[in-house]
Amino acid sequence: MDKTLSARDVVAQLESGMTIGFGGWGRRRKPMALVREILRSDLKDLTIVGYGGPEFGMLCAAGKVRKAVFGFVTLDAIPLEPYFRKARESGALKELVELDEGMLMWGLQAAGMRVPFLPCRAGLATDVMKINPQFRTVRSPYEDAEELLAMPALKLDVALLHVDSADRLGNTTIESPDPFFDDLYARAADRCFVSCERLVDRLSFATPQEARVNTFERSYVTGVVHAPYGAHPTTCAPNYGWDMKHLKRYGETAQQENGWETYMNEVVRGSEEEYLASVGGPEHVGSLPAPVM
Numbered sequence: 663m664d665k666t667l668s669a670r671d672v673v674a675q676l677e678s679g680m681t682i683g684f685g686g687w688g689r690r691r692k693p694m695a696l697v698r699e700i701l702r703s704d705l706k707d708l709t710i711v712g713y714g715g716p717e718f719g720m721l722c723a724a725g726k727v728r729k730a731v732f733g734f735v736t737l738d739a740i741p742l743e744p745y746f747r748k749a750r751e752s753g754a755l756k757e758l759v760e761l762d763e764g765m766l767m768w769g770l771q772a773a774g775m776r777v778p779f780l781p782c783r784a785g786l787a788t789d790v791m792k793i794n795p796q797f798r799t800v801r802s803p804y805e806d807a808e809e810l811l812a813m814p815a816l817k818l819d820v821a822l823l824h825v826d827s828a829d830r831l832g833n834t835t836i837e838s839p840d841p842f843f844d845d846l847y848a849r850a851a852d853r854c855f856v857s858c859e860r861l862v863d864r865l866s867f868a869t870p871q872e873a874r875v876n877t878f879e880r881s882y883v884t885g886v887v888h889a890p891y892g893a894h895p896t897t898c899a900p901n902y903g904w905d906m907k908h909l910k911r912y913g914e915t916a917q918q919e920n921g922w923e924t925y926m927n928e929v930v931r932g933s934e935e936e937y938l939a940s941v942g943g944p945e946h947v948g949s950l951p952a953p954v955m
């Protein structure tokens with residue numbers, strides 16, 4: 663069994679109108695090589711789901727997003743992703759579901775568990791219910807009779823993740839100190855594609871430490887893409903940190919006339935090899951220090 667594919671092979675399996683979940687969170691471990699391949703494609707009318715980072719802004723700037731479901735959209739040091747902000751302020755992004763971070767997690771969990779909803783307290787007594795009138799509450803059938811928000815399952819057509827290592831069978835490792843949520847996306851999706859820094863024939867999970875960094879089963883993985891430095895400009899600790907200089911440059915284009923077209927033409931539109939060369943090459947990306955939070 664060999665699940666290896668190219669990024670172009672993955673995007674060829676996607677369709678306009680799909681619901682796609684993006685792993686990582688903020689500027690951590692985003693599957694940017696796969697995102698860039700989507701930007702080079704004709705896909706449109708997507709529903710995107712995630713703890714958003716630059717993938718949300720870029721896909722909005724390219725006019726590929728119909729609906730966004732998110733807990734936040736940030737570049738961390740740049741608090742609000744600039745192109746996502748531009749899309750919201752201009753009214754270009756028509757459909758939004760803005761959630762408490764815990765609600766997003768619970769929605770993915772419900773989808774992975776194949777249940778229609780999970781009860782939670784997050785979102786109660788806030789404007790979450792006001793701006794999302796489609797949400798409902800449920801009452802506990804037990805003695806407490808507590809009223810809880812019924813967070814609906816966030817079912818994904820596809821999940822796109824970036825991991826440290828993978829093998830041809832679909833086994834993966836996430837070795838960063840914050841391996842949060844990616845397993846939930848994998849389980850919530852009909853199909854899951856992962857890009858990876860290192861591709862090997864067979865990973866070994868002979869020790870507890872090795873097993874700990876395998877956060878979801880290979881049975882959830884549809885395809886594996888070898889994409890070294892494929893999370894750039896986000897971080898993929900412990901391999902490399904985020905490229906703040908590049909993110910600032912990217913953010914500045916959001917303030918310029920025809921800035922997105924400039925960024926696409928200068929940085930994204932070519933091949934992934936050309937992209938990597940344009941941002942300083944493997945030596946530069948590999949030497950980026952991990953930020954201290």
